[in-house]
Structures are given as C-alpha cells and as structure tokens.
Amino acid sequence: MSRDTAPPVERDGSDRRLLGIAFVLVLGTFMATVDATIVAVALDTLTAEFDASVADIQWVTTAYLLAVVAAVPVSGWLADRFGGRRVWLVAVGGFLAASALCALAWSLPSLIAFRVLQGLTGGLLPATGQALLARVAGPGRTGRVISVVAVVPLLAPVLGPLIGGAILGVAPWPWLFLVNLPIGAVAILLARRRVPVVPPAPGRAAFDLRGALLLSPGLAVLVLGLTEVAHGRGLPAAVGVTAGALMLVGFTVHGLRTRRTPLIDPRLFTRPPFGAAALALLVLGASVFGTTFLLPLYLQAGHGLSAPGAGLVLAFQGAGAVAGSVLVNRTIDTVAPRTLVVTGVVLILVGTIPFTQLGHDLPDAVIAASLVIRGLGMAMIGAPVMNIVYSRVEPALLPRAAGALNLLNTVGGSVGTALLAVVLHGRLDARGADIPQAFADTFWWVLGFCLIAAAGATRLPRTRPRRT
Numbered sequence: 001m002s003r004d005t006a007p008p009v010e011r012d013g014s015d016r017r018l019l020g021i022a023f024v025l026v027l028g029t030f031m032a033t034v035d036a037t038i039v040a041v042a043l044d045t046l047t048a049e050f051d052a053s054v055a056d057i058q059w060v061t062t063a064y065l066l067a068v069v070a071a072v073p074v075s076g077w078l079a080d081r082f083g084g085r086r087v088w089l090v091a092v093g094g095f096l097a098a099s100a101l102c103a104l105a106w107s108l109p110s111l112i113a114f115r116v117l118q119g120l121t122g123g124l125l126p127a128t129g130q131a132l133l134a135r136v137a138g139p140g141r142t143g144r145v146i147s148v149v150a151v152v153p154l155l156a157p158v159l160g161p162l163i164g165g166a167i168l169g170v171a172p173w174p175w176l177f178l179v180n181l182p183i184g185a186v187a188i189l190l191a192r193r194r195v196p197v198v199p200p201a202p203g204r205a206a207f208d209l210r211g212a213l214l215l216s217p218g219l220a221v222l223v224l225g226l227t228e229v230a231h232g233r234g235l236p237a238a239v240g241v242t243a244g245a246l247m248l249v250g251f252t253v254h255g256l257r258t259r260r261t262p263l264i265d266p267r268l269f270t271r272p273p274f275g276a277a278a279l280a281l282l283v284l285g286a287s288v289f290g291t292t293f294l295l296p297l298y299l300q301a302g303h304g305l306s307a308p309g310a311g312l313v314l315a316f317q318g319a320g321a322v323a324g325s326v327l328v329n330r331t332i333d334t335v336a337p338r339t340l341v342v343t344g345v346v347l348i349l350v351g352t353i354p355f356t357q358l359g360h361d362l363p364d365a366v367i368a369a370s371l372v373i374r375g376l377g378m379a380m381i382g383a384p385v386m387n388i389v390y391s392r393v394e395p396a397l398l399p400r401a402a403g404a405l406n407l408l409n410t411v412g413g414s415v416g417t418a419l420l421a422v423v424l425h426g427r428l429d430a431r432g433a434d435i436p437q438a439f440a441d442t443f444w445w446v447l448g449f450c451l452i453a454a455a456g457a458t459r460l461p462r463t464r465p466r467r468t
Helices: 015-034 040-050 059-082 084-103 108-122 125-137 142-149 151-170 180-194 209-230 234-257 266-270 274-301 307-331 337-360 364-392 395-431 435-457
Strands: none
Touching: 015 084, 015 125, 015 142, 015 151, 015 180, 040 059, 040 108, 040 151, 059 084, 059 108, 059 125, 059 209, 059 395, 084 108, 084 125, 084 180, 125 142, 125 364, 125 395, 142 364, 151 274, 151 307, 151 364, 209 234, 209 395, 234 266, 266 274, 266 395, 274 307, 274 337, 274 364, 274 395, 274 435, 307 337, 307 364, 337 364, 337 435, 364 395, 395 435
16 A cells, blocks of 8 residues: 555554644644744834834734634645645645744834744644544544644643743744744654655545635635724724625625535535534634633733733633643543533633623632633533534545634634724723723623523534444
C-alpha cells in the first residue's frame, strides 16, 4: 500500500499513537488561537513603537481575526483537494513565515499586512487538524480524543494575554511572534513522522469561486461593520453591516441553488443534529470571547487592576476548562450528548449571573468562583458537540463539516465580541460615571446568548453514543 493511501490509525489499535497524533495537531491549533489574543497586552507598546493612535493600533488584532474568518470556509475544500495532512503542513509553514515577517515589521501598515497573512494561514489549522484527527481516530474513539483537543480554543483567550505579558517582561515585542518559530518547527517535524497521510477526497469537487467571493468577504465585512458601530462611525458601520448581510444572504441562496458542491452547504444546518450543534458552538464562541473581551476591561477600568492582574484573574476560567475537559474525557462515551451540553450551558448560566451584578461591588472571590464554573461549563459543550457531528458524518465529509463548525465558533466569537462592544459603548454613554453598572448591563446580553444556546441544546440527541 502506498503512503498516499495509508489506513486510518483506528485499525492499528494504538491509543498511545493516536494521542501522539492529537498532541502534534494541537500544537498548530494552539499557535493559531493564542495569536488572536497574545498581542492584546502589547497594544500600548506597539502604539509607542510605531507612533500610532489607539484606533489604528487596534487593527493589529482586528486584521488577524478578519483574516481567520475569511480563511476558515476554504479549509474544507483544500483538505478535500490536496489531503488534510498536506494542507496542515503547508499552513503551519505559512504561519511561521508570517510570524517571522511580523517580527521584522518596520511600520504599522507592514505589521497589519503580515498579521493578515498570519490569519489566513492560521485560520486553516484548527478545522484541518480536527478533521484529520477525526478521520484517523474513527467514530469509536473520536469523542475521547476530541475532548482533549477541544480544550485548546477555550484556554487560548486566557493564555494569550498571560503569555504575551510574560514575554514582554523579559524581551522586546518582536518575540511575541518569534516564539511561534520553535513551536511550529517541532510541530512540522513531529507531523512528518507521526501523522499518517489521509488521501484527498475521491471525485474532487471544483472550487466554489462564487461562494468564496460571497461568504468569506461577507463575514469579514459584517464583522468590520459591527466594529465601526462600536467606534461610533455611523455611515461606515451601516454600509459594512448592510453589505455583509446581503453577501451572506446571497451565499445562502447560491448554496441552495448551485449544482456543484458549495464551499459550505447551507443544507447541513437543517440536518439534525447538525443545526442544534451549530447553534451551540455559535453561542459558545460569543460567550467565551465576549467574556474575555468584557471582563479584562471591567477589571482594569472599574476594579482598578493592572493588565497582568486582570489576566491572572481570567486564569481561573482556564483552570475550570481544564477540569471540565478531564471530566468530559471520562464521560463522553457513556453519557448522552444532550445531558453533557445542557449541563454545560446551565453551568455557564450560573457562572454568568454574578457578572450581571457588577454594579454592587462584587467580591474577588465571587468573580473567581464564577469563572471556574464558566470554564467547567464551556468544556462540557465544545467536545460533545464536535463528537456528535464527527462521529455521525461520513469520513469524506469530515473536512467540510469541521470547516463549518469552526467557522461558526469563529464567527460567534467575532460577531459576539463586536455586538457586545456596541452594547457596552451604549451603556457607558447611558450610565456615565457608573462604569461597573454599564458592564453589568452588558453581561445581561451574554446571559441571553446562553439562553439561546440552551434552547438549541435541547434538540441534541438524548441517547448515549454507541461504543465501538
């Protein structure tokens, strides 16, 4: 048998080998997701370095997120066309090259341009890695291995600022990007040795150019428009939101009518349990990234903490996520998916309620305990939802299903954060000097996101997954 048609790992019966493959693929996801937030603590440093305004320096983060949103929909087609392992390796190599260019940036426009390259390559890594891992694991072991992998996107928003602050404490800002080079080099070397080749999909579909011109730019323009709303720029915001929404509607119509394989098939979301799973991940992204956006601002502006201190407080959510991942890993094959997800949503609800009371000078211990509870709940949603989809989708459809799920999580985080920024801006204007109460008002929206996720979770399968 040739290397291009290597059998999936599930046939050799080696769980240890499968965990080794998962570790390698997690390195790529870790780099890509941490880089979305690692520069958050360096914005003041970059403002001074490039003599830029605060409004302009925000594009260092925004450009990366928009590029990720644009890249995720294409990941499924690339994996079908060229094979998941090859796409993953090329994406890691491109991400490392873009990271080196970011470290060498000589001006703010050059840094923003190189961050776009980072986002375009980094956006391919989570979806491609998950689909590749689900393919080599097989349906019988997807749940347990995904429960380990899924904790990385939950920890990244917490670890990014912590890692960034630690690096800036001992090294200049270019090392925020140079730190990726050794990690990525190790990932490439290990992947070439341990990750088996999964052949491209048979009957390779033509690239959906019209869909790509509508979906990726539409999402990016929508997020950009919402960002402009948060900055109070009326006309650009209206144009961006309207144009983005129209492009997404156009993509949906195109996806339903085309006879070719669309970039992401809208019909996927009408098939149970994919629709309910998609809603859960969409709201999870909004809740995770929304809280990671709101809480550090409150802790600094309304609670008097420093940036490193705010990052340390968020570490409690990461600790809860790790504990939840261990729990899910032990129960995912024996407990009904709906039970796990509904429990997770309830925990997030319980952990979010105290933040709606920030105007009453919430004690630090309550904030820490709430974050631990939220972390536990978040870990109980992502892995079971992905297990539901990956274990019930045909192997040939895994890349596109993974692309759709990661797109929803990314869009949920981006759009949710942008919406919460708009709400916070309005509440700060309404509340004036009462900053804590303005944040408390905004967290009611996060609570609303959780209620929507709970409604979707009740439609997930109630039966236990079969053991293979």
